[in-house]
Amino acid sequence: MPEGNYSTVTEFILAGLSEKPELQLALFLLFLGIYVVTVVGNLGIITLIGLNSHLHTPMYFFLSSQSFIDLCHSTVIIPKMLENFVTKKNIISYPECMTRLYFFLVFVISECHMLAEMAYDHYVAICNPLLYKVTMSYQVCSWMVIGVYSMGLVGAxxxxxxxxxxxxxxxDIxxxxxxxxxxxxxxxCSSTFISEVVVLCFSAFNILVPTLTILGSYIFIIGSILQIHSIEGRSKAFSTCSSHISAVSIFFGSAAFMYLKPSSVSSMDQGKVSSVFYTIIVPMLNPIIYSLWNKAVKVALSKLLDKRSFA
Incomplete structure (x- = not known):
């Protein structure tokens, strides 16, 4: 059909999480609280790593970068979501929709590859500790982070x-x-075949490749840990990886459910629930997980709080 026969949509209406008016205020307060925790937690991680010289290592360099991605990722989604809870008609213009889609994709794809790089960092630290400083030099880490953002920009x-x-x-809803x-x-109104193929191909690459990298890294890590005779040494090695494994499981599990199925077999209502995990819950949980399970972060935080109390 000729393009001239179409009446082009210039704005959309976001259906939101729930259409029940009685739930809007409760959902607004819930997600406002989540956003506050997300911003404070991720800014806290970035600030703590920046101020503490003992945390100026590749592992915490990647963690700081991940916190920045989580902060930006949630900021693209949640403020507009909060606005929609308190307005009668959740209108978003076509240019704003495309812009938000672009930046959402930049950060969600970057998160996938950042988690893979963190797994590789753990692998080098545990399996090749003597070569760690050479393999994970500042220049190498910087190029790895640049590569993460490049992947995000290309995919988006x-x-x-x-x-x-x-x-x-x-x-338009x-x-x-x-x-x-x-x-x-x-x-x-037009054919979506090419777009769906592109989505599935890029999603497969950006989910499966990091997942395989993470699985491969942890297979070697587990093999190395089992060779450690000291119980204390094994415990230390496992604690280094446990927080990362938790973050990976939640993020990739929910993202794979949403993107590795054609839209024809994927319920959008189920997709909403899945999306909540990787767009909202994961960015909030990551700083909590890393601060609770990482001894070095807890020690650095205690020292910083002690200094402020003394001052």
């Missing part, structure tokens, strides 16, 4: 370019609480 650009080619003309790929594709 490809996805957004495909989305800009899609023609929206039917319904996005069955989600933010502009995401599959909910937007459901509104298309």
């Amino acid at each position: 650009t490809a996805h957004t370019f495909c989305m800009l080619r899609v023609i929206f003309c039917k319904a 996005i069955n989600h609480y933010f502009c995401d790929l599959f909910p937007l594709l459901e509104l298309s």
